[in-house]
Amino acid sequence: MSEGLIVPCPKCGAKNRINPARLDEAVCGKCKTPIMDGKPLAVDAAGFETHVLQSAVPVVVDFWAPWCSPCRMMAPAFEQAAADLRSVRFVKLDTQAEPALASRNGIQSIPTMALFRGGRETARVSGAMNAVQIVSWVRQNLS
Numbered sequence: 024m025s026e027g028l029i030v031p032c033p034k035c036g037a038k039n040r041i042n043p044a045r046l047d048e049a050v051c052g053k054c055k056t057p058i059m060d061g062k063p064l065a066v067d068a069a070g071f072e073t074h075v076l077q078s079a080v081p082v083v084v085d086f087w088a089p090w091c092s093p094c095r096m097m098a099p100a101f102e103q104a105a106a107d108l109r110s111v112r113f114v115k116l117d118t119q120a121e122p123a124l125a126s127r128n129g130i131q132s133i134p135t136m137a138l139f140r141g142g143r144e145t146a147r148v149s150g151a152m153n154a155v156q157i158v159s160w161v162r163q164n165l166s
Contacts (some may be wrong), residue, residue, distance in 0.1 A: 030077035032056055033064045033112075036073055038050045046080070047109050061106040063113040068124050073116055076142040077159040082112045083161055086128070086135045088119040101136075103154035108161055138164050 027040040028121060034050035041049040048059040063085065066074055075082045085101050087094035105113035118125035118133055128137070128144070138146040138161060146164035 027046060030058050030079055030112075031073050032058060033060060033062075033074070034038065059109045059112065061109045063101055063105045063115050066116055068121055070114070071116060071121075071124060074112060075139050078112060078139065080110065080112050081161075081165060082139045083157075084139065085113070085115045085139045086118050086125060086130045086137070087133050088117060089113060090119065091133050097134050097151040097153075100152060100154040100157055104154045104157035104161070106156050107154065111161060111165075132136070136160070140165075 027039050027042050028043050028046070030046075030049070031038050032054060034056040035049055035051060035054040037053040039049065039052055041058060046059055050056065051058060059080070060061045064074060075084055079091055083104075086096070087098075101113065101115070115161070116124065120165070132149050134151055135147060136152075136157070137144050146160075148160055152160065
């Protein structure tokens with residue numbers, strides 16, 4: 024029997040042991056929020072550490088800024104991709120609010136999406152994409 028994945032709650036941050044086969048049904052043991060709710064999670068530096076670098080599930084990070092037109096244009100597509108791929112955590116990091124974190128991650132243009140597995144970046148792409156392209160890019164880089 025699998026020991027389960029340790030996945031933080033998107034609402035309260037509590038760490039939950041989840042059976043990977045039931046990830047889409049899991050709720051937080053503390054606050055009862057769905058663990059993988061199919062919605063992008065906005066993170067700051069502390070949230071990046073918890074939900075990206077310490078994540079047991081794959082994470083797609085959208086590095087964006089509120090002044091960036093392509094970023095705003097891609098936001099609904101990113102939300103749709105999150106709803107379509109509920110076994111992957113989707114997070115948004117505002118590079119204007121967290122410039123040091125953006126710099127540490129080598130972000131030179133936005134929007135940039137990066138896929139993290141086991142706390143390490145495994146793929147990166149820059150430029151606005153539609154939902155179908157985002158889903159395809161994630162699936163291609165998870166296999």
